[in-house]
Amino acid sequence: GTALQMIVPYSRGFLAAGTEGTISVYERVDMRGEGLYHKTREFSIDTGNARVRSIAVSPTEDMIAVSMDNNNLTFVNVASPGFQEDVGFEVTQMPFHVGQLTGMDVCVRRPLIATCGADKNVIIWNFKDTTIELAKSYSEELFSVAFHPGGYHLLLGFGDRLRLVSILVSDLVTIKEFPVKACRECRFSHGGHMFACANGSVIQVYATYTFESLGVLRGHSGKVRSLRWSQNDGRLFSAGMDGAVYEWNLSEWRRESEHVDKSCQYTSVVTGAGQGTDPGPIYVVGLDKKMKEINDAQVSREYGTNMVLLQIEVGHSGRLLFAGTEFGSIRSYRLPLSGDYQEFQCHHSPVVALRISQDEGTLFSAAEDGTIFIMDIRERDIRGNKAKDICYQDDILVARCEYQEKNSLMKELRKRVEELSYQNEYQLRLKDMSYQEQLQTMKNTFQKELEAEKTKFDSLYQEKLNMEAQFEEDVKGLTDGHDKGMKDMEEQYQHKLAQEIERYDALVEEMRAFEKRSKETLEEQAQKDQQDMANIKEDAELRVRNLEQALEHLDIEKSNLRKTFDETKKQLEAENDTEVSDMKDKYEARIIAEREVAMKLRTENNVMKKKFGVLKNEIEEQREGIKEMTEKERLMYQTIHQLETDNRVLQKELQDRETSISDKEKRISDLKSKNQELEKVKFVLDYKIKELQKNIEPREQEIFSMREQISEMDRELEKYHKIQANLNAEQENCRGKLQSAHREVGVQRQRVLDMEALVRRIRHDIREASQHIQEPKTLKASVAALFSRYGTDRLGVSGGLEADIQQEYERQREYLEKSVDSLKRRLTKDMELYRSENMRIMQENVSLIKEINELRRENKMMKQRTCDGIRLQGTRGDTTARETGIQKEEIRRLRERIAELERRCTVGSMDGDPLTQARPESATRTLPPLATASQ
Secondary structure (H helix, E strand, C coil), X not given: CCCEEEEEEECCEEEEEECCCEEEEEEEECCCCCCEEEEEEEEECCCCCCCEEEEEECCCCCEEEXXXXXXXXXXXXXXXXXXXXXXXXXXXXXXXXXXXXXXXXXXXXXXXXEEEECCCEEEEEECCCCEEEEEEECCCCEEEEEECCCCCEEEEEECCCEEEEEEECCCEEEEEEECCCCCCCEEECCCCCEEEXXXXXXXXXXXXXXXXXXXXXXXXXXXEEEEEECCCCCEEEEEECCCEEEEEECCCCEXXXXXXXXXXXXXXXXXXXXXXXXXXXXXXXXXXXXXXXXXXXXEEEEEXXXXXXXXEEECCCCXXXXXXXXXXXXXXXXXXXXXXXXXXXXXXXXXXXXXXCCCCCEEEEEECCCCEEEEECCCCCCCCCCCCCCCCCCCCECCHHHHHHHHHHHHHHHHHHHHHHHHHHHHHHHHHXXXXXXXXXXXXXXXXXXHHHHHHHHHHHHHHHHHHHHHHHHHHHHHHHHHHHHHHHHHHHHHHHHHHHHHHHHHHHHHHHHHHHHHHHHHHHHHHHHHHHHHHHHHHHHHHHHHHHCCCCCHHHHHHHHHHHHHHHHHHHHHHHHHHHHHHHHHHHHHHHHHHHXXXXXXHHHHHHHHHHHHHHHHHHHHHHHHHHHHHHHHHHHHHHHHHHHHHHHHHHHHHHHHHHHHHHHHHHHHHHHHHHHHHHHHHHHHHHHHHHHHHHXXXXXXXXXXXXXHHHHHHHHHHHHHHHHHHHHHHHHHHHHHHHHHHHHHHHHHHHHHHHHHHHHHHHHXXXXXXXXXXXXXXHHHHHHHHHCCHHHHHHXXXXXXXXXXXXXXXXXXXXXXXXXXXXXXXXXXXXXXXXXXXXXXXXXXXXXXXXXXXXXXXXXXXXXXXXXXXXXXXXXXXXXHHHHHHHHHHHHHHHHHHHHHHHHHHCCCCCCCCCCCCHHHHCCCCCCCCCCC
């Protein structure tokens, strides 16, 4: 098994994640109350070597979200409460690189950037749409990537080789592999016809389209870290870890200029915006924390950067320079350099690559932390600063096999669509027929139900009328009796109430008069008391004022007067109290008497109320009876209303059904009329088909005769091929004889050369012997030695043999020349015959092609007419469908026949050398018989 990464519980058990991207589902099993679990499901996530980082279950337990350590988030939809078998994990976001990036490049003609990383993946991004165009994973480690300006090719640097790949719509296809190991820097030229790659300390330049090696540039003693092309692709600039910056002339493949600083290891080199062949200044950065500007192989400017700059990039206009630092920040410098810069913190790891888009409006940076930043470039000092509008290409490359598969799939789908359309039409016709039958059945059933409902409604309506008449009579009798009793009781009680009201009014008037007199007496007494009190207050105040004037002397008098005043006040209050109490007793006695009278009246009133209550109860009982009768009446009215509503609904439904029935009948009549018209069209089409078949029969005879002519031409071609084979055999025989004659001539020539050499030796020996002409003995000895060395017989035989050989050679040569001339004449004659025969066959093929085109036009017209007939015969029966099928089969056979004729015409019209052209196999095939309507 695999090691467990984590366990996540849910309502029915728990989820366990393994190290190989597997997720197991364990559910609780109630076995003997021990709370055991068993595995019910297991899912596998295809994420390579990535591991599960966390798992989350939704509250409804219908979805699982899984995050991986490669920054991918996947999810799966599951059914609550258990999980289904056919679910699968899906990636919810775009894949990213895991680990550090090793290379990045931008395309010129398309809005794409390509990146590669230590995770062995190559990803092509669309920076306009912020989407991934293509991603592919390799089994080997990638070190560098370069984008072709056209956007259709990539250079990928692997550990053992450099690959040139094509970018297709869904894959990267390798075109060529170059023997460059661990290439960490490669670049296409601006024109795209060349590319340079660093192979250790050597730079190799290849042709993009022919794959040949154009040159090898040697000079660096350390690894090359940066390459840069000039604007006209005539020069190449390189910088390496050996502290050297070289300018290479690619037209002469030599070093143009150099700058070497052994104390610094350079990491990147760029050139400014030059004019013509002048590349402009060269800017380099290295591990010495300095930026240098080089002109004419000498450092003209040098600025400290306080940190290591790893990558630099200059736009095409040459106004801005961008640099990536070891801490992940991006700096922007204005050219010419002044040392001032603006810094932007983007990454938190060293910058690996910097690129600028073709319109100089976007800056791309990639770092070892696996992130890519896309930034807009805006110059603050320039008004109306806008990026150049570039019309990016939107075409793609597609493999021919994939294109053919798509086309074949589309053709198959079209055929399936046609078949499905025919099947659907047939099914629709069947459904129309079944619906018509169902409609007729429903119509009959509805008529029966409607008649039954009408009878039931009539009986209910008659019963309702009878009940209404009886109910009206009962209600009228009860209403008359109730009205009469109510009138009598109202008159009786109205008289009694009038008497009691009169008595009550008299008592009320007397009570009001008594209250009025009491109020007047009380008011007069109160006014008198108030007047006395006012007089007393005035006297007292006068006295107080007098006493106040003599306060010191009359304190005792004041107290006496106060006592007198108090006593007087008490006496007056006592008198008033007694008088008030007397009047109160008097009036209370009168009130008691009145109350007794009122009590008597109340008792009588209570008696009257009781009687009135009894009458009221009787009235209520009558009202309850009336209410019950009213409720019954209301229920009856509701029943009547419900029946009327049902009646209206039934009538409306009846009207709707009658309307639908009339519409169906109208449609049936229309379909019948249309069917009659289609029958007429069918008759016309049948007549036309018969006429066309009549026209096809002579064409078949013509084709049969043409077929016989073709077979005759095939026999003639076979005869010509046999003749040609005999001529070839004779020619081979002659060639063998000629080769043997050539060998014999060679032998004879060697013999002649040997004889010439012998003659030269004899002449040389005679010349040597002639030197002793003055010495007879020596001369004699020399001549004897010559005679003994060569001899007369040997010379005579050799001379005769040479003459025979020459004669035989002349004879053989004459014979071979005559044979070659005769063969040439026969070959010329056969060529003329073959050309004339070929012209005749071509003319016959042209006539056949014309006839095929006419048949194709007629076939097209028949197909159009058949299609029109099929459209009009939407509601026809099985007979029309069978006839249509027969016509389609006939059309298909005609098409196959026309295609066969076209192939034969194409084969027949092929022209070539009669001595070397092979006879096609289809020339001996016979055409299939033409199908007729009777078949």
